[in-house]
Amino acid sequence: MKTSVIDKKALYAYLEEIKDPEIPVLSIIDMGIVRDVKMNDDELEVIITSTYTGCPAMDMIAANISIELKTLGFKKIKITQSISPPWTTEWMSEEGKKKLQQYGIAPPDKRFTIPKDGVECPLCHSANTRLVSEFGSTACKALYQCNECKEPFDYFKCH
């Protein structure tokens, strides 16, 4: 197959099936991890970017992309990791933010670029919440507790 034209839209639809292993409701497209897809002669190149430098999910995501694309019939696949421009939560889709909230994780909110009390509780929607720690269960999250419903919850930090 020698073509430099690929149906990007269809390809993105397939990549949409690959989820973030730490947050299985979000696809790598929702997360803004996929930066570009290119066809170089007979090699398909997928350019991805890591969220945090030490995020252990990245190697697994790269492996999952390879597997997904191989089952689609692509023989030569190259996954390139790009670090510039650095990933930002600005690249997360609105759809992704909604899914996060439904999953029980408060989505990134510009009013809380520096985490502080008051992030909306994803469960009871109260703003009467408190920051427990700027570091949470994964590098991208901070830990909160709701003062109303008492549930602890994660907040996906602005980055």
Next chain:
Amino acid sequence: MGNNLINYTLHLADNSLILGQRNSEWCGHGPILEQDIAITNISLDLIGQARSFYQYASQLINQHSPSSGVGWGEASEDSLAYLRTEREFKNCLLVEQPNGDWAQTILRQFLFSSYQYYLYQYLQSNPDTSIVAIAEKSLKEVSYHLRWSSEWVIRLGDGTEESHKRMKQGVDELWRYTGELFTPATYEKELGIDVASLKNEWSQKVKTVFDEASLGIPSNIFMHAGGKTGTHTENLGFILADLQYMQRAYPGCEW
């Protein structure tokens, strides 16, 4: 130019790896769960930064001097982390100092994160685009490390009599390793990286936090140096013994 850039990239990588390794010793031993998670998150960020720098260094080594791939043929991020000896490590002495108590760990993080914060900002205007990209990406994470460690220095310094005493002991122990940060090694001079120019901003930041923490800044203290060029304190050998054990015992093992 080639060797200077390789040495400088290794210096940046080694700083992050060794402090990441030190902090990871707290995993499962932090004073409370949330802070255990915080310090290990910081470890993860630092080891992530180190990986980016090692990947870049190995690329440079393989281009410029393929013979120095350290044992595994071609250099790789793993060979650089696992197969170099202590004299080849170029991290500053501060990051290899023992964890001590929580106060000493926090203070080491604060002194280093504040340095890294201004350094990575400064490196944004470096002519090397890879260094710029890694510094720019890492800076976002370092801002968190700096905020977190500043808050802890203040909390403990301005806390109880006991916590103040511990913090002060930490300052007495670690201050002597801060001079090296602003004294350029040959490879920094050759590359025109003016670390001395960062000292003002860094001192200001440290003073602001120390003032609030009611801690004094020691004066006229002998400053140790040598780490940047491979002359380390005895601590580094023990760290590497832990860090490199698997690859030394079972060369090339994977899991």
